Amino acid sequence: MRLWWSRLAGVGAGQMLMVAVGWQIYDLNGSAWDLGLVGLLQFLxxxxxxxxxxxxxxxxxRGRILAACMxxxxxxAVLLAVASHGGWVTRDGLLALSVLLGAVRAFQLPATQALTPLLVPSALLSRALAFSSGGLQGAVIAGPAxxxxxxxxxxxxxxxxxAMLFALATGLTLAIRYGHAPPPHEPVSAATLLAGVRFVVAHKVVLGAISLxxxxxxxxxATALLPMFAKDVLQVGPTGLGLLRAAPAVGALAMSLWLARRPIVRRAGAQLLGAVAxxxxxxxAFGLSPWFWLSMAALAVSGAADMVSVIVRQTLVQLExxxxxxxxxxAVNALFIGASNQLGEFRxxxxxxxxxxxxxxxxxxLGTLAVAALWRRWFPALAARDALDAGRR
Incomplete structure (x- = not known):
C-alpha cells in the first residue's frame, strides 16, 4: 500500500504540474507550437x-530509484514556485524544465512497473493493476481539477x-520494503543494454500490444491542445482546462473499478483492439464538439477505452x-509510452x-481508427489472444 499511496501523491502532483506548465507557457505567447514542443523536449x-x-x-x-525520481x-516544483513568485518564468525556462521532466520519467515509469510484480502475486497482478489504476485515476481527476x-x-x-506532494511521495517510497537480491555481476555491454529490445521483438504479442x-x-x-480548446474553442478558462484534463480520468476510474471486480479473462486481444477503436x-467526437459538456463526455469515454488498453498491455508485459x-x-515499454505521449503532444x-x-x-x-484496423491484420496472434495469463492461452 505504500507504493499505492506514493503513486497517488506523485501522480496527483505531476498532473497539477503539467496543467500549470501548459497554461503558463500558452499564456506567455499563445503558441500551439510551444505546446507541442513541451512534449518533444520531454521525449528526447x-x-x-x-x-x-x-x-x-x-x-x-527499484524503490530507491523511484524515490530519487520523486x-x-x-x-x-520548488524552483518553479520561486520563479513564478519572483516573476522571472520564461518560455525558455519552461522548455528547459521539460527536458528535466523527460529525463526523470526515463527512470520513474520503468522502475514503478518493474517494482509492482515484486509486491503482488502473479495470479492477482491483473486485479492489482486495475485497483492501482483506479487510485491513480482518482489522482488524475483531482490533480488537474x-x-x-x-x-x-x-x-x-x-x-x-x-512540491509538498512530491516530498510525501518520496518519503512513502523510501519506506517500501521487498526482498532485493542484487543480480550476479554482468558487465555492461551492447548485448545487455539491448536485451529488453530483443525480448520485445521476439514476443509478437507483447510487441503488438506495446506498438498498438x-x-x-x-x-x-489531444492532451497538449487542451489549453487551446479551453481558451479559444470552448472558452472555459483555466478552471475549465482542469476539468477537461480530469475528464479522461473519470472514465478511466470507472473502467478500472469495473475491471478490478470483473477482470478480463477471455478474448483479451479482441477487447484490446476494440478499445483502441x-x-x-x-x-x-471531442474534436467535432462545440459544447463543453459533450467534450467532457467524449474525453471520459476515451479515458475508459484507454484504461482497457493499459491493463491488458501492462499485464501481458509483466507476466511474460x-x-x-x-x-x-x-524501459522499452516506457519508451513506447513516452513516445506516444510526448511525441503525440508534439504531433x-x-x-x-x-x-x-x-x-x-x-x-x-481518424488515424487511430486506421491503426486499430491495421493491427488486427498485422498482429493476428494479438487479435486471437484469449486469456492474459500465458498458461491459460
Missing part, C-alpha cells in the same frame, strides 16, 4: 536514457502544492517477462499550428 531525454535506465533498474534497488521532481482551481491564486501556489498503444496515442492524443472514435529482465523490458501541436486545434484532433482520431 527519455529516448536517450531508456536503455541505460533499464539496465540500472535491473541492478539496483525527490528531483519535488526540487523542480485542483490545479486549475488553485491556479487562480497564481502558478506559484500550484507549484508549491506540487504507441501509434494510437501518438495519433489520437473506441478511443479513436471518442477523440473524433522474467524478473531479471523486467527493468529493461519495462498535435505541430499539426494544430498548420490546420488548427480542431483539425488536428479530427485527423488524429
Amino acid at each position: 531525454p527519455a529516448l536517450l536514457l531508456a536503455l541505460p535506465a533499464g539496465q540500472l533498474i535491473d541492478r539496483w534497488h 525527490a528531483v521532481l519535488g526540487a523542480a 485542483l490545479g486549475g482551481l488553485v491556479y487562480g491564486a497564481g502558478p506559484a501556489v500550484v507549484y508549491a502544492l506540487c 498503444d504507441l501509434f494510437a496515442v501518438l495519433l489520437g492524443g 473506441l478511443y479513436g472514435a471518442a477523440q473524433l 517477462t522474467p524478473d531479471a529482465m523486467r527493468g529493461r523490458v519495462s 498535435a501541436g505541430a499539426t494544430a499550428a498548420l490546420i488548427g486545434a480542431v483539425g488536428s484532433v479530427i485527423v488524429g482520431g
Whole structure:
C-alpha cells in the first residue's frame, strides 16, 4: 500500500504540474507550437536514457530509484514556485524544465512497473493493476481539477502544492520494503543494454500490444491542445482546462473499478483492439464538439477505452517477462509510452499550428481508427489472444 499511496501523491502532483506548465507557457505567447514542443523536449531525454535506465533498474534497488525520481521532481516544483513568485518564468525556462521532466520519467515509469510484480502475486497482478489504476485515476481527476482551481491564486501556489506532494511521495517510497537480491555481476555491454529490445521483438504479442498503444496515442492524443480548446474553442478558462484534463480520468476510474471486480479473462486481444477503436472514435467526437459538456463526455469515454488498453498491455508485459529482465523490458515499454505521449503532444501541436486545434484532433482520431484496423491484420496472434495469463492461452 505504500507504493499505492506514493503513486497517488506523485501522480496527483505531476498532473497539477503539467496543467500549470501548459497554461503558463500558452499564456506567455499563445503558441500551439510551444505546446507541442513541451512534449518533444520531454521525449528526447527519455529516448536517450531508456536503455541505460533499464539496465540500472535491473541492478539496483527499484524503490530507491523511484524515490530519487520523486525527490528531483519535488526540487523542480520548488524552483518553479520561486520563479513564478519572483516573476522571472520564461518560455525558455519552461522548455528547459521539460527536458528535466523527460529525463526523470526515463527512470520513474520503468522502475514503478518493474517494482509492482515484486509486491503482488502473479495470479492477482491483473486485479492489482486495475485497483492501482483506479487510485491513480482518482489522482488524475483531482490533480488537474485542483490545479486549475488553485491556479487562480497564481502558478506559484500550484507549484508549491506540487512540491509538498512530491516530498510525501518520496518519503512513502523510501519506506517500501521487498526482498532485493542484487543480480550476479554482468558487465555492461551492447548485448545487455539491448536485451529488453530483443525480448520485445521476439514476443509478437507483447510487441503488438506495446506498438498498438504507441501509434494510437501518438495519433489520437489531444492532451497538449487542451489549453487551446479551453481558451479559444470552448472558452472555459483555466478552471475549465482542469476539468477537461480530469475528464479522461473519470472514465478511466470507472473502467478500472469495473475491471478490478470483473477482470478480463477471455478474448483479451479482441477487447484490446476494440478499445483502441473506441478511443479513436471518442477523440473524433471531442474534436467535432462545440459544447463543453459533450467534450467532457467524449474525453471520459476515451479515458475508459484507454484504461482497457493499459491493463491488458501492462499485464501481458509483466507476466511474460522474467524478473531479471523486467527493468529493461519495462524501459522499452516506457519508451513506447513516452513516445506516444510526448511525441503525440508534439504531433498535435505541430499539426494544430498548420490546420488548427480542431483539425488536428479530427485527423488524429481518424488515424487511430486506421491503426486499430491495421493491427488486427498485422498482429493476428494479438487479435486471437484469449486469456492474459500465458498458461491459460
